[in-house]
Amino acid sequence: MPPWHPGHSPMTHANAPRGLRLHIGLFGRRNVGKSSLLNALTRQQVAIVSAQAGTTTDPVEKPMELLPLGPVVFIDTAGLDDDSALGDQRVAKTRQAFERTDLALLVTDGAWGPYEQGIAAAMAERQTPVIVVRSKADLPAPEVALPPDLPVVAVSAQTGDGLNALRHALVDHAPADVISQPDILGDLVGPGNLAVLVVPIDKEAPKGRLILPQVQAIRDLLDNDAFCLVVKERELAAALDQLKSPPKLVVTDSQVFLKVAADTPPEVPLTSFSILFSRFKGDLLSQTLGALAIDTLRPGDRVLIAEACTHHPIAEDIGRVKIPRWLTQYVGGALEFTTVAGHEYPEDLSPYKLVVHCGGCTFNRKAMLNRILQARQAGVPLTNYGLTIAYSLGLFERALRPFPGVYEAYRAHRGEGRG
Amino acid sequence: MPPWHPGHSPMTHANAPRGLRLHIGLFGRRNVGKSSLLNALTRQQVAIVSAQAGTTTDPVEKPMELLPLGPVVFIDTAGLDDDSALGDQRVAKTRQAFERTDLALLVTDGAWGPYEQGIAAAMAERQTPVIVVRSKADLPAPEVALPPDLPVVAVSAQTGDGLNALRHALVDHAPADVISQPDILGDLVGPGNLAVLVVPIDKEAPKGRLILPQVQAIRDLLDNDAFCLVVKERELAAALDQLKSPPKLVVTDSQVFLKVAADTPPEVPLTSFSILFSRFKGDLLSQTLGALAIDTLRPGDRVLIAEACTHHPIAEDIGRVKIPRWLTQYVGGALEFTTVAGHEYPEDLSPYKLVVHCGGCTFNRKAMLNRILQARQAGVPLTNYGLTIAYSLGLFERALRPFPGVYEAYRAHRGEGRG
Structure with a gap:
C-alpha cells in the first residue's frame, strides 16, 4: 500500500462536536444490504468505527472519519426496519432518527413501495436531502421504476462498484451548512486568545489589499471572540517581543515558512494559511x-x-x-x-x-x-x-x-x- | 465668519515631507497677475504663507495649505519671467523650476506667444500637466486664440471670479500619485510599532469578510513596516492587557467609539477609521x-x-x-x-x-x-x-x-x- 493511501488509523476528529458532524441516516428494509454498505464504506476508511451502546430498537450512531468528508455519523436504523409491527416506541425512535438526519441514504435492492415512499415523504417534509442507494448492483434484480425526482446510485458492496459515485453523491447532496467547515482557525485559538498572522508583502501582493485567505482568517478569529496580531515576517520577532505571553498559534504564508519557523519559539504552535485551508476547504x-x-x-x-x-x-x-x-x-x-x-x-x-x-x-x-x-x-x-x-x-x-x-x-x- | 469657514490659522502640515507636497509652478510674463493670483488664492486660505529666502532670479517656494488639496508648494517664478534677457544663470534656474513642478499654472492676460509656447512645450516634454490661467478676467482683453489642447480657466483676482473653478482644475489635473495621500495611518504609527484596530462584528458586517477601510488600514501598516492587533471591542481590554507597552495608536470603528474610548487608557492616542479616511480620501x-x-x-x-x-x-x-x-x-x-x-x-x-x-x-x-x-x-x-x-x-x-x-x-x- 503506497504511503499516501488511507488505511486504518486512529480517528482524527474524535473531539469534533456532535453538531459539526454530518449525520447520515441509513434507512431501508431488512436484508437490502444496509450493513454491507456501511461495512464497504468503512473498509476503505481511515476511521475506527466505534458503535455506541443501543438496544435493538435504538438507532445506533456510528461516528467515523469518512474521507474526504471528514467527521460523519452514520445513524444505523437496522433495528427500526421492520415495518410489519411498527409499535409506538418504534415510531418514536424512527422519528428521532429522522430528526437527527442531515442526509438520508435510502437503501433498496430494487423495490419501491410504501416503506420507501414513507421515508422519502418524511424526509421531504423536513427538507432533508435523500439519496436512493440501489444495493446489490452486482445481482440481477426486478426492474422497478425508482422515483425520478431523487438521485439514485447503484452500489455493489461485494465488488465495490459505485462506492465512489456514492461518495460524490454524499458530497453533492449534503446540506451546505453542514458540509462547510465552520472554522478556519478560531477553534484552534479560542475565545479571548491571540493568534499571530504573518503576512509577507511582496511585489505580487495586490496593491492596498490583503489576499482573501488572510482576510477570512482575521474575520474567523473575530467571529470566535479571538484576536490577532498581523505582521510581516521581518517584524515578527519584534512583534512577538511585545507580547506578555506567547500566542496560541502562529500562522504564516507558506512562502516565508522557513524564516517564520526560525523566529517562532519551538513551543509555539505554528502552521500555514494554506494548511488551514486544506482543513477548511478540503x-x-x-x-x-x-x-x-x-x-x-x-x-x-x-x-x-x-x-x-x-x-x-x-x-x-x-x-x-x-x-x-x-x-x-x-x-x-x-x-x-x-x-x-x-x-x-x-x-x-x-x-x-x-x-x-x-x-x-x-x-x-x-x-x-x-x-x-x-x-x-x-x-x-x-x-x-x-x-x-x-x-x-x-x-x-x-x-x-x-x-x-x-x-x-x-x-x-x-x-x-x-x- | 461662521466657525466652519476656514480663515487664517497655523499651517497644518508643517512637517509634511517635501516630496508629499504638490508643487505648483506659477509661470507667466511680467505683469500678467501672477502675484495677484497667488494672493487671491492665499487670502482664502487657512495657511500662513512663509516665503523662503531667494534672490530675484531664484524661484521662491511658498509652502501653504491649499484647501482642500492639503499641503502644496507654489513655485513663484516672478524673477524668471523676463524673456528679453535669458542669461545662462536664468536658464538654469528656470529649468530647475520646471523640474520641480508637478503641475504648471501658465498665467496669461490674453497673449499667447513664444514665451507661453516655450513653457507649454517644456512641460509637455516632461509630461507635466499645464493649466492656462486667463488672468484679469474682469477686464476686457484682446481676444487671442488660446491653445485648444490645454485647459483654460478665466480668473479675476480682483473679484474672485473663477478662483473656485481654478481649485477644481488643480484637483482635476494634479498627477494622481501626488494628489493621493500615501498613508492611511502608517505614518502615525511608524516602523516597528504596533497599532490596535478595533473591528466590531455586527449583523451588518459582510459574512466572512472585513470591510474595505479595515483591510486597507492593515495593509497600510504592513507597507510601513508596522504591525497591528485586530480585535473586537468586547475583547479590546483583554488584548491591550497582553501588550508589554501601550500601542502607538488605537483606531476604532466609529460605531463603538464610546466603549473603545472607555477601554483605551487616556494617554493612548485614539481615533476612528472614518477620521483616518477623511485625511486619506478627503x-x-x-x-x-x-x-x-x-x-x-x-x-x-x-x-x-x-x-x-x-x-x-x-x-x-x-x-x-x-x-x-x-x-x-x-x-x-x-x-x-x-x-x-x-x-x-x-x-x-x-x-x-x-x-x-x-x-x-x-x-x-x-x-x-x-x-x-x-x-x-x-x-x-x-x-x-x-x-x-x-x-x-x-x-x-x-x-x-x-x-x-x-x-x-x-x-x-x-x-x-x-x-
Missing part, C-alpha cells in the same frame, strides 16, 4: 497523506499543479515557480510539471504521480472534496500547496502539530504511532 | 472645520447625508439611522435629513445647513476633493461620518489629537490656540 487528512507521496517521486515523474481560480496573482509564482523548484530540489532531479487553473482541471488524472492543489480559497468545499474524490478514484495522491511546501522544507511535522488528530494519523502511517 | 482640516457647524444647527435645519457608494451594507445603518439619531440628540430637536448614495449627490447644496459625507473608501481622492470644493463654493460646511460621530459623542478633541496640525487649527478656531 480534507486535511486526505491531503496530509497525499503529501507523503512526495517521497515516492522519481526524476521524470509527472506532477499536476492545480489552482482553483485563474486570477490569483500571488498563486502564479508559488504554483509555477516556487513549488516546482522546491519539489525538484527535494527529489533531486527534474520532474515534469503541468500547471492548470480554473476549469482546465483534467478529467483524467492517471498520467500524474501527484496532484498539488492550491488552498482553494475561492472554492466552496464541495468542489474541493469532489476533486479529492476524483484523485482517490484515479489512485493518484492529492495534496496542497502549503503541505507540499512544509514537506519540502522539512517543516511538515511542526506544521501539523496544531491538528492533533491528523498529526497522530500521519505518525501512525509513518510507523511512529502512539502504540 | 481633507481632514476642511472636514474638521466643517464639523464645527454642528453647533450652529437648529431644529428644522436640513442635513444632507451622503454615501460615496450604493453597496456598502454597513453604511446603511450608520448614515440612515445612527448619525441622524446622534445629531438629533445633540441638537435637541428634529432635523430634516436627506440621504443620498452614489451618483444621487445633488448639484445644488444650498438647501442644506450641513453635509455629512461617508469616509469615501471607494472614492479616489479627486472625487472627494471636488465634493469638498463644491460645498465650499455653495457656502455649506461639509464634514464626515466619523467626525460627526466623534463630535456628537463628545470625543472630538480626543479623536483629533493624533493629528497635531489639524488639532491646533481646530483649537485656534475655538479660540484655544497655543498663543
Whole structure:
C-alpha cells in the first residue's frame, strides 16, 4: 500500500462536536444490504468505527472519519426496519432518527413501495436531502421504476462498484451548512486568545489589499471572540517581543515558512494559511497523506499543479515557480510539471504521480472534496500547496502539530504511532 | 465668519515631507497677475504663507495649505519671467523650476506667444500637466486664440471670479500619485510599532469578510513596516492587557467609539477609521472645520447625508439611522435629513445647513476633493461620518489629537490656540 493511501488509523476528529458532524441516516428494509454498505464504506476508511451502546430498537450512531468528508455519523436504523409491527416506541425512535438526519441514504435492492415512499415523504417534509442507494448492483434484480425526482446510485458492496459515485453523491447532496467547515482557525485559538498572522508583502501582493485567505482568517478569529496580531515576517520577532505571553498559534504564508519557523519559539504552535485551508476547504487528512507521496517521486515523474481560480496573482509564482523548484530540489532531479487553473482541471488524472492543489480559497468545499474524490478514484495522491511546501522544507511535522488528530494519523502511517 | 469657514490659522502640515507636497509652478510674463493670483488664492486660505529666502532670479517656494488639496508648494517664478534677457544663470534656474513642478499654472492676460509656447512645450516634454490661467478676467482683453489642447480657466483676482473653478482644475489635473495621500495611518504609527484596530462584528458586517477601510488600514501598516492587533471591542481590554507597552495608536470603528474610548487608557492616542479616511480620501482640516457647524444647527435645519457608494451594507445603518439619531440628540430637536448614495449627490447644496459625507473608501481622492470644493463654493460646511460621530459623542478633541496640525487649527478656531 503506497504511503499516501488511507488505511486504518486512529480517528482524527474524535473531539469534533456532535453538531459539526454530518449525520447520515441509513434507512431501508431488512436484508437490502444496509450493513454491507456501511461495512464497504468503512473498509476503505481511515476511521475506527466505534458503535455506541443501543438496544435493538435504538438507532445506533456510528461516528467515523469518512474521507474526504471528514467527521460523519452514520445513524444505523437496522433495528427500526421492520415495518410489519411498527409499535409506538418504534415510531418514536424512527422519528428521532429522522430528526437527527442531515442526509438520508435510502437503501433498496430494487423495490419501491410504501416503506420507501414513507421515508422519502418524511424526509421531504423536513427538507432533508435523500439519496436512493440501489444495493446489490452486482445481482440481477426486478426492474422497478425508482422515483425520478431523487438521485439514485447503484452500489455493489461485494465488488465495490459505485462506492465512489456514492461518495460524490454524499458530497453533492449534503446540506451546505453542514458540509462547510465552520472554522478556519478560531477553534484552534479560542475565545479571548491571540493568534499571530504573518503576512509577507511582496511585489505580487495586490496593491492596498490583503489576499482573501488572510482576510477570512482575521474575520474567523473575530467571529470566535479571538484576536490577532498581523505582521510581516521581518517584524515578527519584534512583534512577538511585545507580547506578555506567547500566542496560541502562529500562522504564516507558506512562502516565508522557513524564516517564520526560525523566529517562532519551538513551543509555539505554528502552521500555514494554506494548511488551514486544506482543513477548511478540503480534507486535511486526505491531503496530509497525499503529501507523503512526495517521497515516492522519481526524476521524470509527472506532477499536476492545480489552482482553483485563474486570477490569483500571488498563486502564479508559488504554483509555477516556487513549488516546482522546491519539489525538484527535494527529489533531486527534474520532474515534469503541468500547471492548470480554473476549469482546465483534467478529467483524467492517471498520467500524474501527484496532484498539488492550491488552498482553494475561492472554492466552496464541495468542489474541493469532489476533486479529492476524483484523485482517490484515479489512485493518484492529492495534496496542497502549503503541505507540499512544509514537506519540502522539512517543516511538515511542526506544521501539523496544531491538528492533533491528523498529526497522530500521519505518525501512525509513518510507523511512529502512539502504540 | 461662521466657525466652519476656514480663515487664517497655523499651517497644518508643517512637517509634511517635501516630496508629499504638490508643487505648483506659477509661470507667466511680467505683469500678467501672477502675484495677484497667488494672493487671491492665499487670502482664502487657512495657511500662513512663509516665503523662503531667494534672490530675484531664484524661484521662491511658498509652502501653504491649499484647501482642500492639503499641503502644496507654489513655485513663484516672478524673477524668471523676463524673456528679453535669458542669461545662462536664468536658464538654469528656470529649468530647475520646471523640474520641480508637478503641475504648471501658465498665467496669461490674453497673449499667447513664444514665451507661453516655450513653457507649454517644456512641460509637455516632461509630461507635466499645464493649466492656462486667463488672468484679469474682469477686464476686457484682446481676444487671442488660446491653445485648444490645454485647459483654460478665466480668473479675476480682483473679484474672485473663477478662483473656485481654478481649485477644481488643480484637483482635476494634479498627477494622481501626488494628489493621493500615501498613508492611511502608517505614518502615525511608524516602523516597528504596533497599532490596535478595533473591528466590531455586527449583523451588518459582510459574512466572512472585513470591510474595505479595515483591510486597507492593515495593509497600510504592513507597507510601513508596522504591525497591528485586530480585535473586537468586547475583547479590546483583554488584548491591550497582553501588550508589554501601550500601542502607538488605537483606531476604532466609529460605531463603538464610546466603549473603545472607555477601554483605551487616556494617554493612548485614539481615533476612528472614518477620521483616518477623511485625511486619506478627503481633507481632514476642511472636514474638521466643517464639523464645527454642528453647533450652529437648529431644529428644522436640513442635513444632507451622503454615501460615496450604493453597496456598502454597513453604511446603511450608520448614515440612515445612527448619525441622524446622534445629531438629533445633540441638537435637541428634529432635523430634516436627506440621504443620498452614489451618483444621487445633488448639484445644488444650498438647501442644506450641513453635509455629512461617508469616509469615501471607494472614492479616489479627486472625487472627494471636488465634493469638498463644491460645498465650499455653495457656502455649506461639509464634514464626515466619523467626525460627526466623534463630535456628537463628545470625543472630538480626543479623536483629533493624533493629528497635531489639524488639532491646533481646530483649537485656534475655538479660540484655544497655543498663543
